Amino acid sequence: MALLPSMGVETMSPHPDATGETMPPPATRPRERDVITAFAEITGEAITDADLEQLLRSVCVKLCSVIGVSRSSLYLKRPDGRFRGAAGHCADKGDLTEAVKRQESGVAGDRFSREVIETGRPVLIDDVTNDPRPHRRTMEHWRVRAMLGVPLVFDGEVIGLLFVDNKDREHLYTQEDIEIAEMFAQLSALFISQAMLNVRLRSQASEIARSRNTLAYLADVHRKLTNAVLEGADIHSVVTLLSDLSAKPVVLYDEDFRVLAWAAPPTLGLDRPPAISEQIRGMPSVEAELAALSPERPSAVVPPTLSVGLGRRHLMCRLVIEGKPNGYLSIVEVGRSLEQVDANLAEHGATVLSLQILSERRQIETQGQARDDYLSDLLRNTRDKEHLLRRGPQFGIDLTHPHVLVRFTLSADPRMTASAAQRLVTRRFREILGIDEPAAVKLPGSIIVLVPLPDGGSAEELRTVRDRVSEVQTSLQAHLATGATVISGVCRDVTDFPPAAREMREVADIARSFEWSDGVLDVTELGLFRVVVSSGRVKEAVRFAHDYVHAVQGADDGVLLETWRAFVIAEGRVQGAAVALNVHENTVRYRMGKIKEITGLDPTSLDVLLSARLAFQILDFAAR
Template identity: 30%
Template structure:
């Protein structure tokens, strides 16, 4: 052999002593007999047989370790069993290994020649994966193929960890002879294992099919009974054995359930903020109809989740989610949730009606909150879920006494039902940021002040809920909404008020479970605006926007009148004199201001809010952007308009009890 030439598989063989062949053959037959006897037994696994084959090969060769691999695909071999004289069974370690990968010329040489191959100094031999050889402490290794016909179905690798071993010519012949006999038993056991696996697979498919039919029947019955999807949670948890959550279209958790052993105190599902993560939103948007998507664990998500969008009328109305907590996600989990989503979609498509409107109204409200959908389609979408845009509406913010309540969906339905029986009409409800939101529809048409009507219904509902022993936190009612497009901004304002109340425990105790009107805390909210000056500017624009728009279309000078009224300290006569109009004209315009906006001219706190809005916009914008009227002083000089002296009549600004 020339210098630098890699040693061949015969280079380290040593001659077999005379008279030893007969003894070797006897040992081979004895080892094979033991393997055959084991394989003939009942309930013996293929791994047990492979481990015994490997152990006998070690004894025949005089080495102390072996690992047995079986072919999987494309020239790759998967570790199945292993034996070490010092450790015993090493199946677990070996099962993590795959041979025949790119760069593994050692295995390639065994497969191509279908004969044993020896490598010396394996950690430096160019034919091996040297990193693996060093990690396993391999010095000299013999690879023995398991051959059927001309095909290599497996390989046994034998060595002594951390020790060199010299082989005789007879060692290779001995290993090849034993491997040839053992292959007959291995092939039969392998085929038996594959047949058993196929039978179990068919049984699982049959079981899964029955399970899916059961789930479909449960979902169909639930929908036919007009019950919320959340009522299916407990059966799903029993079937899947993992935490399951139901979300509305905005991503808010409607309800959740988990196996008792998990002892979860908070909802494990995605939060609305996590639904809005770009990569999460993209994965869900690309998910085909009635299909699932697995969201990988990330720093923000902590663990993997399987999510199925629930689609109704070509729009996502909610999501079903399974959380991977201790137990891996399976294909069965995906199949079960996909069947529920498909059943729900088909049932809603086949039976449109009141039940669908009731269920889809939550998705409609969630869509409003997240500003989904074109404004032009709002009337059609509202009509589809039974909401009359010609009636006045109010948004209620109800704080959750028990955050992440597993029965959240059912409790919301209960409160909505009680409000309805108390004289109100809850046309939609959902959850967002730790609170329940209810959209209340008045029996009156137009943008009327329905505060008293809503307050009466909600107070009655709160008493009824308390009488049943249920807890409800404080309730905040918005200004009457002129348009449902105001829902997102109204929800944001109510959240700010809720944050203020929650920071003052005495306020929470004083208000809960009573109703709080947004107008009563509007000034406090403006002062404590969490978004600073930018938020104050946005609030100011929102307050004056309907008046500015009405003036632009009708030239009604409502903004000019409001400025003059503020400058006149809320008195009619100075306002009329300053505008050179009749007092009744001022009264009419103030009435229109009350109807078109949330400004209440008879309330001092409302006027203070309007004055603050003018001051903020005057500070940051040109006066022309707010009104073409001459700049007027605000609540500081009652004689400034036309230099009129103070009037003796009592001011008309009063505070309602």
């Protein structure tokens, strides 16, 4: 709070000065000459390029000497109009500047200082204890008995205040004391005003130099980033360069805060990205800061201040691609504090990365379109075999290894465009099957995906692929309406793909005929049924199936029909059927005899087995 206590002058003569020496009575001293001498000494200090604080303290010391008091304090007016402590001196305590800096003059309850400011004239209080004008708590803290306040006036404006007193001692200030203090303050105001101007000029010069250096640094950053991109640097290389330039860890996130790339100075010894934690992201203040990022305010430090358990601060910068948010670039406060130049660096780096990501995305789309065209040629057999074998590696497709085709049937009214659906399907294949994003082609009403079989198409591998394709289809249901999903047989040669594509289309037509749109169909499961139904006579096939088993179906409660089905699945083996039904083999033989009596057919003969197998397949599909 308010002012530092001033120092009083003894009324008796002779009296000691600030150093304890005996001084002659005021009437016999050429005190104006003392003032001039004091300022000559201060001027000499100024010529040695002393800083402003040291010069202000010298003013306090010289005023104590000229007036013959022990304590002095000086306050300067701030741009906001407040008078804050700037320097202080006490004969027995020495430099009081730090204590004075914590004080403010002219606050509420300090009518003494307000009177000096408003009148622009010296104000004397002989008896602080009984005078209502001073700030009571401040006077008691500094043990002031009597105080003289003098304004520093420059160009008609009070730019500061000087206070003098004698600690713990009453003092009677003479009119000459007041006049000398006022003269000293007038000269001080001129000197201090010029010193403050010099400080401002030096500060402006330093700021201009800092700005020039910052611009040169950012120009160098721009050159290095631009050259890196022109030389073919990928996104990780750019992130590494940003880390080198900032000497701090740098992390690139996607929109869901998954780490896309990161780098850190080797000296930090980090073995994992210092990613922003979910705990910090969940803080309301951090959520608000991130939500407020925009082209007008592209970066922010989160959390603004650290608390226990929050780790480190992150300078987060928004990436915007084609007008849409597309992730974040972060410079992490590890090893060195975040600075304004880091924000400039992050914003510049985010712009370069946004352009690079957009360029790579366009390149991927172009390559993807070329890959789709290649797959279309492969399925239509419009190119010769050697040409297809030669071009495959350009798109990561090695036709010397076996593959399967997977056909997704889109609904008549899809919830997204065919291109978006294709991107979604191939991304899910990559995530669920753990493979590179596969080639795919859009066809009217469907998407065909090419899936490699690195293990050579073994039975176990095919079962695994079917299970994974089923997972892909399930994961798509919330985003993409699909019909039947069909898996082709194994394609081991270039010439296998066109017939496999036709076969899948026929199976998809069969599924549509039976109004079946759930689950995954493997063409190898269909056997003879595929040949019969591919003729398009679905109704006749269903009628045949019902007629073939009708007599047995109506003979009992379904036990005979269940036994017949188990016998067919066991490929005509009584033992296999008995195990499946958990009955004795003789029971199976007895039931098969009953079926023979009812149908007049021998269920163990090859032609009846084939016909029964076909009938049961048709009934199964019709029931789905």
